Every structure is written in C-alpha cells, then in structure tokens.
Amino acid sequence: MILSLDTETTGLDPWHGSKPFLVTVTLDSGESIVWEWDVDPLTREPKVLREDLLEIKDLIDNCERLILQNSTFDLKMLKTLETEDWSWGEWPWYKIHDTQFSAHMIASCQRRDLTTLALLELGIDVKPFEDAIHAATDKARRITRSKSFVAEQGEWAIAKAGREDMPSAGEKTWKADMWLPRCLILTAPDYVPDWTEGQDPETHPWATILHNYANGDSECTLLIHEKHENYLKSRGLWKIYVERLKILPIVYNMKETGVTLNKTRRDELYGEYAQVTEEIRERCVRIADNPELEDLPVNGRSNALNTVIFDQFKLKSPKTTKTGNPSMDKEVLAYWLDQLEAKDKRRYFIDGLLNYRKRKTAMAYIDGYSRFWNHIKDDWYVLHPSLHPTGTNTLRWSSSNPNEQNISKKQGFNLRYCFGPTPGRCWASLDYENVELRIPAYESGEQELIELFERPDDPPYYGSVHLLNFSTVYPDKWEEAVSNGGYEGAANWIKKNWKDSWYQKCKNGDFAVQYGSVERTGSQWSTADRAFGRKGCQALLKARFAKQEALNQHWIKTANDTGYVSTIPDIEIDPDHGYPLECSKTEWGNISPTIPLNYHVQGTACWVIFRAMVKVQEYLDSINKNKSDDLKWFMVMQVHDELVIDFPIRRGYEIRLREIKRIMESCGDYIKVPLKVGCDIHENNWSEGRGLE
DNA sequence: TTCGGTAGCGCC
DNA sequence: AAAGGGCGCTACCGAA
Numbered sequence: 001m002i003l004s005l006d007t008e009t010t011g012l013d014p015w016h017g018s019k020p021f022l023v024t025v026t027l028d029s030g031e032s033i034v035w036e037w038d039v040d041p042l043t044r045e046p047k048v049l050r051e052d053l054l055e056i057k058d059l060i061d062n063c064e065r066l067i068l069q070n071s072t073f074d075l076k077m078l079k080t081l082e083t084e085d086w087s088w089g090e091w092p093w094y095k096i097h098d099t100q101f102s103a104h105m106i107a108s109c110q111r112r113d114l115t116t117l118a119l120l121e122l123g124i125d126v127k128p129f130e131d132a133i134h135a136a137t138d139k140a141r142r143i144t145r146s147k148s149f150v151a152e153q154g155e156w157a158i159a160k161a162g163r164e165d166m167p168s169a170g171e172k173t174w175k176a177d178m179w180l181p182r183c184l185i186l187t188a189p190d191y192v193p194d195w196t197e198g199q200d201p202e203t204h205p206w207a208t209i210l211h212n213y214a215n216g217d218s219e220c221t222l223l224i225h226e227k228h229e230n231y232l233k234s235r236g237l238w239k240i241y242v243e244r245l246k247i248l249p250i251v252y253n254m255k256e257t258g259v260t261l262n263k264t265r266r267d268e269l270y271g272e273y274a275q276v277t278e279e280i281r282e283r284c285v286r287i288a289d290n291p292e293l294e295d296l297p298v299n300g301r302s303n304a305l306n307t308v309i310f311d312q313f314k315l316k317s318p319k320t321t322k323t324g325n326p327s328m329d330k331e332v333l334a335y336w337l338d339q340l341e342a343k344d345k346r347r348y349f350i351d352g353l354l355n356y357r358k359r360k361t362a363m364a365y366i367d368g369y370s371r372f373w374n375h376i377k378d379d380w381y382v383l384h385p386s387l388h389p390t391g392t393n394t395l396r397w398s399s400s401n402p403n404e405q406n407i408s409k410k411q412g413f414n415l416r417y418c419f420g421p422t423p424g425r426c427w428a429s430l431d432y433e434n435v436e437l438r439i440p441a442y443e444s445g446e447q448e449l450i451e452l453f454e455r456p457d458d459p460p461y462y463g464s465v466h467l468l469n470f471s472t473v474y475p476d477k478w479e480e481a482v483s484n485g486g487y488e489g490a491a492n493w494i495k496k497n498w499k500d501s502w503y504q505k506c507k508n509g510d511f512a513v514q515y516g517s518v519e520r521t522g523s524q525w526s527t528a529d530r531a532f533g534r535k536g537c538q539a540l541l542k543a544r545f546a547k548q549e550a551l552n553q554h555w556i557k558t559a560n561d562t563g564y565v566s567t568i569p570d571i572e573i574d575p576d577h578g579y580p581l582e583c584s585k586t587e588w589g590n591i592s593p594t595i596p597l598n599y600h601v602q603g604t605a606c607w608v609i610f611r612a613m614v615k616v617q618e619y620l621d622s623i624n625k626n627k628s629d630d631l632k633w634f635m636v637m638q639v640h641d642e643l644v645i646d647f648p649i650r651r652g653y654e655i656r657l658r659e660i661k662r663i664m665e666s667c668g669d670y671i672k673v674p675l676k677v678g679c680d681i682h683e684n685n686w687s688e689g690r691g692l693e
Numbered sequence: 694t695t696c697g698g699t700a701g702c703g704c705c
Numbered sequence: 706a707a708a709g710g711g712c713g714c715t716a717c718c719g720a721a
Contacts, residue, residue, distance in 0.1 A: 138695090173695095298716055300700040321700065329701060361702055364715055392711055396705085403713045406704040415703090436705085515710045527709050588706065598710040602705090640705045640711085 002028040003063035004222035005056075006114075007074045008214055010044045010159075011176040012401065015258075015374055015384045017165040020077045021046035021179045022210065023056055026218040034215050039179040041144070041156040041187065044165070046179075048081055057088055064095060067225045069114050069217075071098040072252045073386075093249045099221055102228035104390040105241055109582040112390060118220040121227045126220070129213040133178055136209055140180040143191050153188055156180075167371040168401045181206035239574050244389075246614045250635065251387050257634045259404060259419060260646070261369060263379040265685065266418045270366050273359040280359075284352040287345050288312070296353060298360040301328060305353075313346045330354060362413045368402040369418065380422050387638075393584055394599050395567070395606035396640055405639050409687065420685035424630070426649050427682040428657050428692070430664055431642035432675055435605045436514060437465050440597065442673040443568060444551040448544070453674070459488040467491050470506045472544045473537035477502055505533045513541060516594030555596035559583045565596045567604040568671040570611065579607055604671060605641055612667040613638065616660055620645075623656065644686075657681070657692050 005025045011018030022036045035056065037046040056078075060066060068074050075091055082088060103112040110116065118124045143149055144156040159169050159176035166176060185206040189195045195204055202208075232238045281296050290312060292304040309315050309328060317326035318335055333354045340347035373381035383402065391398025399405045408415040421427045434453070441449035449465070456463025460482070461471070471478040477498070478490065485493030494503050509532030517528035519538045528538040542549050555565050566578030581599045583591045617635060624632040630648060633656070637644035645660065647653060661677045668675030680689035 142694095297700095299702060300716055300718095302717060323699070325699085327700085357701075361715085365703070368714070391713095394711060396711055398712055400713060403704085406702085406713070408703055410703080413703090431705095512709055517709050518707085520708095531709090584710095586706090586708075590706095590708095592708045592710095594708055594710065602711065605705095642705080 001059075001063045002065045002067065002222065003059055004067040004218045004225065005060075005074065006069065006214065006217040006221055007077050008178055008210065009077050009176075010039060010046065010179060011166040012168045012386075013166050013372075014076045014080050016167060016372075017044065018077070018176070019044075019046050019048075019080045020074075022214050023052075023078075024214045024218040025056070025059055026222045027059075028222065032215050032219055034211050036182075036211050036214075038186070039183055041180070041183050042154065044157045050086065053081060053086070060088070060092070065097060066092065066095055067097045067099065067221055069099045069117075069221050069224075070388075071096055071100075071248060072255065075252060076255065091249070091252070093245075096245070096248060097225055098245065098248065099224050099228060100390045101244055102225065102232060102241055105237055105244070105580060106228060106231060107582050108580070109393050109584045114217060114220060114224075117224050118216075121224045122220060124216070124220060126213070126216055129216065133181075133209055133213055134174060136181040136206055137174045137177050140184045140192075140206070141174065141177055143184065144180070149188070149191055178210050181209055182211075236574075236577055237580070240570075240577060240579055243573050244579075244610070247389050247610055250613055250617050251389055254635055254637070255384050255387055257636055257646070258374075258382040258384040259636050259644075260376065260380060260382050260422050261373065261419045262685070263370075263381060266366060266370065269415065269417065270363060273363050273366075277356055277359045277363070280352040280356045284349050284356070287349045287352075296356050298364065299357050308349075313349070315346065330357065358410075358413055362408060362415060365402070365406075365408065365415055366418070372402050376422065389610075394581055394603045395579060395610065396602060397606075397638060404637055407686075414687040416686035417688075418685070420682055421646060424649060426647055426653065427636075427686060428645045428647070428660075428679055429642055429682065429686070429689070430645070430657075430661055430677050430679045432605065432609065432664070433678050434465065435608070435641050435675060436601050438675060439568070439601050439604050439671075439673055440548050440551055444547040446545050446547045449548075453676075460490050462491055464491065466503070466507050466510055467494065469510050469541060470494065470503065472540050473506060473509065473532055473534070474502060475540075502533075505531065508532070509537055513538060516598045518593055552597045555600050556591075556593050559591045559596035559599075563591070565600040565603070567600065567607045568673070570607065570670040571672070572670050579603060608667050608671060608673075608675065609638065609641060609643070609664075611670060612664040613643065615663045615667065616643065619659065619663060649683075654692060661692070 003025055005023065007020040008022040009018050009020045021039050022034065024032065024034045026032045035052045037048050037052070039046050078088060099117060100112045103110065103117055110120070115126055115130065118126050141158055144153070144158055158180070159166055159173045161170050161173070163169055169176060185192050185195065185201045185204045189199070189201045189204070192204065192206065195201070229238070232241050284296055285293060288308045290304070290308050293308050294304070297305055310326065315336055317328060317332050319327040319332055321327045333350050336350045337347060337354070340350070369383060373383050376382050383404070385399050385404040386401045388398045388400070407419065437449070438453055440446070441453065448468070452461055452463055452465065452468055461467040481490040481493045509528045512528035512531045517526050517538060519542060520526040520529070525535060526538050529535050532538070559565050564580045564582050566580045569575050569578045581603045583595045583599060586592050613635065620633045620635065633645060633647040635643060636646045643664070647656070657679055661679050664677045665675050679692035681692055682689040
C-alpha cells in the first residue's frame with residue numbers, strides 16, 4: 001500500500017505550540033480519509049482524539065511507501081501530538097518519499113508548492129479552493145476581532161504578529177487560522193452573516209470548507225509522486241533521487257536539536273548597539289535640521305531621507321538601484337565619505353547613517369533570535385530554524401525562522417559571539433576550503449591553480465588564489481612587491497602594505513569573477529574590473545586561465561541547448577548522471593551567461609557536502625549508540641560549505657574531529673576533486689576558536 | 694488593514 | 706537587450 005499524507009496546522013512553529021488540527025491521507029486504492037479536530041479558540045489547542053492517531057499510525061506502520069510534500073515539516077507537526085504515554089515511534093525514513101525533492105530534480109527553478117505542482121503535473125487548479133478558504137478565514141478573523149464579538153465571546157486567539165506562541169506570524173498569517181471558519185460557525189453561528197436562525201451549523205459551508213479542500217491535497221500529493229517517479233525513472237535519475245532522500249532524517253534531527261545561544265552575550269551586544277544607534281539618530285536628526293526627518297530609516301529608504309540626501313545635501317549617487325533609482329547603499333555612502341571634506345556636516349551625517357544601519361541590522365537579527373528561541377536553562381536558549389534542502393535553484397539549502405545562514409561575522413558586529421556550546425559541550429566548525437575554486441580548477445585541469453592547491457606552502461603565492469590572481473591582474477604592482485619583499489616575501493609585503501587597498505580590491509574582483517561577472521568590451525566596465533579598480537583585469541585572468549574559461553563556455557552552451565547544467569557525476573552513486581539543475585531565465589527569456597558555471601560549481605559543492613553529511617551522520621550514529629543525549633554528538637548547522645558539530649567535552653575528542661574531517665575530505669573522491677577541510681574548535685562561542693592541530 | 698514592490702544588508 | 710551567483714529578513718511606501 002502506498003500512502004500520501006498531508007496536515008493542516010495552527011501555524012508554522014511546532015516548537016512554540018503550533019499543531020496539526022487536520023490530517024488527510026490518500027491510499028493508492030483511491031480511498032481518502034480526513035481527520036479534523038476542533039480547535040479551542042482561546043488556546044489554539046486542537047482537541048485530538050487518541051483513536052484517530054491510532055488509526056493514522058496504523059496506516060503509516062503498514063504502508064510500503066509514505067509520500068509527503070515537505071516531509072520534515074509534517075512529520076515534526078505530527079510529533080507534537082505525542083503525549084507522555086503515547087508516541088509514533090521512530091519515523092520509517094526508509095519508506096518516506098518527498099515530492100519537493102522529486103520536483104527539485106525535475107525543474108529546480110520552478111516553484112515547488114503543492115498548488116503549483118498540482119496544476120503543472122495534474123492540470124488541477126486548486127487555487128479557487130484556496131481563495132475560498134482565504135476569503136472565509138479572513139472574514140472569520142474580522143468577525144472575531146469585532147468589539148461586540150469580543151464583548152460576548154471573549155478574546156479569541158487569532159494569529160497575529162507579536163504573539164509569543166507563533167513567532168513566525170506575519171505575512172501569510174491567515175493560513176494559521178484556517179481552523180477558524182468551522183470553529184466560528186459551530187461556536188457562535190449567529191455571528192456568521194449568511195447563517196439563518198435554526199439552521200444546523202454543520203450544514204453551513206464553513207463547517208466543511210477546509211475538510212473538502214484538504215482532502216485534495218493528499219490526493220494530489222500521491223498523483224504527483226507517481227508522475228515524478230515515472231519521469232525520473234525514464235531519465236535515469238531515480239538513483240540520485242533516492243540517494244538525496246537520505247538527507248531527510250538528518251534535516252529532521254538538525255531542526256530538532258537546534259542551535260544554542262547565550263542570553264547574557266546577546267544582551268551585551270544588543271545593549272551596546274541600542275545605545276550607540278540612539279546617539280547617532282539624535283545627532284543625524286540635528287545635523288539634517290529638516291522637519292521632515294524625525295527619524296532615520298533602519299535600512300532601505302524613507303521619503304524624508306531621500307529629501308535630505310538628494311534635495312537638501314545635493315549629493316549625487318554614482319550608482320543606481322536595480323530599478324534605476326539613485327542608490328544609497330553602503331558602497332555609495334562610503335564613496336560620499338571619501339568625496340566630502342572632513343568638516344562638511346554632510347559627512348558627519350553620512351558617517352552616522354553608515355554606522356546606524358550596521359547596528360540596526362545587527363539589532364534586527366538579534367530581535368529575530370530572541371523571538372524564536374526557546375529556553376533551556378539559566379541563560380541558555382535554543383533556536384530551531386527551518387531548513388529547506390530544496391529551497392534554492394541549486395543544491396544549496398535555505399534556512400528561515402530565523403535564518404541561520406546569515407549570522408554576521410563582521411568585525412565589531414560578530415553575532416556569532418552569541419552562539420556556541422552550552423556548558424560541558426564544545427562546537428567544531430568544519431569547512432571546505434576554497435571548494436568553489438577547486439572544483440572548476442580540477443575539473444578543467446587548470447595546472448597552475450592545481451599546483452597552487454597541491455603545494456600550499458610554496459612561494460610565491462603560498463596557496464592563495466588571491467595572490468596568484470594579484471600577480472595576474474596587477475603585474476606592475478606584483479613586480480613592485482617582489483622587488484621590495486623578494487620572491488618569497490612578496491606575499492607578506494602585499495598583505496602588509498596593500499591589505500586595505502590593492503589586496504582588498506583584488507579579493508573583491510576575485511569574488512566578482514567567481515560569482516560570474518561577464519567580461520565587457522569597448523568602453524564598458526565589467527563588474528569585476530570595477531571591483532579590481534582597473535580595466536582589463538578580467539581579460540587578463542581569462543587569458544591566464546584558459547581551461548577554466550573553456551569549461552565556462554561548455555556549460556554556457558549546454559545550458560543554452562538544454563536549459564540545464566548538471567553537477568559533476570558522483571562515481572559511487574551514478575557515474576553517468578550528475579544532478580540536473582535548471583538554469584534561471586532573464587526577463588527576456590534567455591539564460592544569462594553568468595548562470596551556468598555558477599550553478600554547476602555551486603551545485604557540485606553542495607552535492608559533496610550532502611554526501612559528507614550522510615557519511616558523517618553514520619559516523620556520529622556509531623559514536624552515539626546507547627549514549628544519553630548529553631553525551632551525544634550532533635550535527636547542528638550547515639552553512640553551504642561548512643558543518644557545525646556540537647559535542648560533549650571528553651578526552652580525545654580531537655581524534656573524532658579528525659575522523660569527521662577525513663570523512664568530509666574523502667567525499668571529494670566521488671567527484672575526483674581533491675578537497676581540503678579546515679576545522680575550528682569553539683569552546684566558548686562561535687566567534688572565537690582555535691584550529692584543530 | 695493587507696499586500697506587493699523596493700531597498701538595503703547579512704552569509705557563502 | 707544586458708548580464709555579480711544563491712538565499713531570508715526588516716522597514717518603508719503606496720495602492721487595494
């Protein structure tokens with residue numbers, strides 16, 4: 001028996017009280033079942049019946065295959081229904097399938113929500129149902145908020161931003177209240193406009209509106225899965241899909257374990273930023289002396305700020321925003337700082353704005369952390385960010401509520417200081433060094449780069465791609481450095497004398513190239529050349545690394561012919577196929593030449609870390625066997641090319657870290673690219689560490 | 694009140 | 706035609 005399952009929930013925050021109030025399954029026999037539980041409007045608690053759970057568990061236990069859409073979400077939601085004396089048991093990962101994973105393999109740029117998939121794969125348009133529920137829910141929400149209703153029924157626990165039990169509430173808040181129409185018609189039918197006196201509330205459309213719609217969700221999931229399976233098998237991609245599913249239990253457990261942070265350190269940073277920003281705000285408002293500007297916008301723009309900067313200060317932006325408006329981002333502010341006289345009051349204002357924004361951004365992030373955290377003990381808290389392995393066009397994951405992938409490590413704003421191991425434990429972060437540079441270098445056989453990676457201790461570049469590029473794009477500067485510092489000392493001389501000037505420019509240019517800057521001819525500057533601070537730099541790089549450029553052209557051609565690129569095939573999984581990545585299109589319908597190599601490399605790098613995570617988890621499982629939680633090793637974060645491990649401090653832990661490092665490096669073998677992994681140990685917090693010897 | 698667009702900024 | 710890849714979050718603004 002094949003089974004698909006879907007839930008409707010009272011929110012997106014299973015760690016803060018959101019629970020399923022409706023479960024629907026569809027069997028491959030065609031039969032569908034819906035269980036809907038009434039929700040207490042004062043507490044948002046669904047009144048779940050044990051006998052229903054037993055029925056659902058029985059189906060899950062006895063099916064051969066369990067199909068879900070975004071499986072780790074639904075499974076975690078079901079898990080919240082466990083009680084002290086009842087549990088689902090271990091989830092049967094070996095039989096779980098996920099339509100988001102198959103959808104990503106088929107068309108990684110397409111939306112993967114159920115509505116889109118149903119329309120695309122089945123031609124079923126569920127939008128009208130959704131709209132009907134949206135309308136009913138909104139109406140019901142409005143009714144329960146009305147003064148007369150509150151006076152009679154009390155304040156119902158409607159979803160809204162600011163509620164502690166639903167920190168993610170905001171934009172699509174109504175979705176968390178889909179239980180409401182039924183609840184309202186059953187509890188207080190006389191408030192529902194089209195209900196007539198004496199009518200059985202169960203016969204009103206609101207009583208069954210969700211029931212009817214939810215039913216379709218599990219039906220669609222089952223049919224979509226069938227279609228996807230046929231498609232992937234016909235393309236010879238099934239093996240890769242099945243391999244990818246191995247990440248599901250890992251994602252589930254990472255979300256469950258979460259990331260720990262310390263309130264004292266959080267308060268320390270926040271207090272400091274709050275004080276400084278207040279001082280800056282007062283000063284800037286005073287300098288501007290414009291009745292329109294009463295406050296500084298946190299980021300982005302306000303009309304008042306536009307007036308002050310452009311009309312009053314008469315500043316001209318050297319750069320435009322995406323839509324062609326004059327830009328006012330940090331680069332532009334830095335440019336104005338450079339242009340204006342030291343004593344110009346406008347300069348004080350710009351300087352203030354720059355510093356204000358940095359701190360306000362940090363404060364906004366910190367606010368998010370404390371909104372989502374759960375208390376552990378003392379001043380320790382834990383976050384459970386939502387992780388989405390299919391959240392991007394490539395194989396990168398996305399992370400949200402809150403995002404754990406953009407935690408600042410900037411000097412002076414290092415929010416990683418808040419994060420770290422709880423007492424008695426330790427963190428290690430292991431990252432693939434230069435992985436997105438190594439992949440194209442080895443794949444294309446770019447000898448000079450390969451030698452650089454193979455002999456990281458040799459002069460004159462000492463393994464640094466930036467320095468090798470430096471010698472290419474600024475030959476004159478390089479010569480100057482060699483004549484001053486010698487062949488062996490040029491690298492140090494550059495870092496000592498040009499750290500913030502030419503060396504920094506070179507690094508900026510390198511990243512622009514790595515992220516796909518396109519060489520320009522004529523009077524145009526390429527993005528990379530602008531970053532390098534000189535015209536023609538990118539052309540010099542291209543000439544020196546011709547094989548990589550050939551690789552670039554190969555993937556551009558492939559993308560233009562097929563719409564896809566693929567990752568380097570994994571010789572252990574399928575030597576004939578890589579993971580297919582659909583290339584995004586511009587608004588004119590073509591594939592920008594910046595895309596293909598980027599997707600290929602980014603995707604391959606993430607394929608490697610995915611393989612590594614599976615292997616590392618197997619190793620951790622062997623360590624953790626029969627251990628209590630406080631003695632276990634956990635994988636707690638993945639930041640694209642970096643893994644963070646949270647483990648107990650016990651003698652000899654370095655040996656295990658070295659083994660994890662070895663496992664991660666060994667995954668380069670599958671794509672025939674030798675990889676190096678660095679390991680930092682964080683005994684106190686994520687911002688301070690020492691290298692593993 | 695809600696919602697989408699815009700801008701800006703953090704990470705790799 | 707024109708090209709710096711991939712994300713998520715917050716604030717601001719103006720239209721529905």
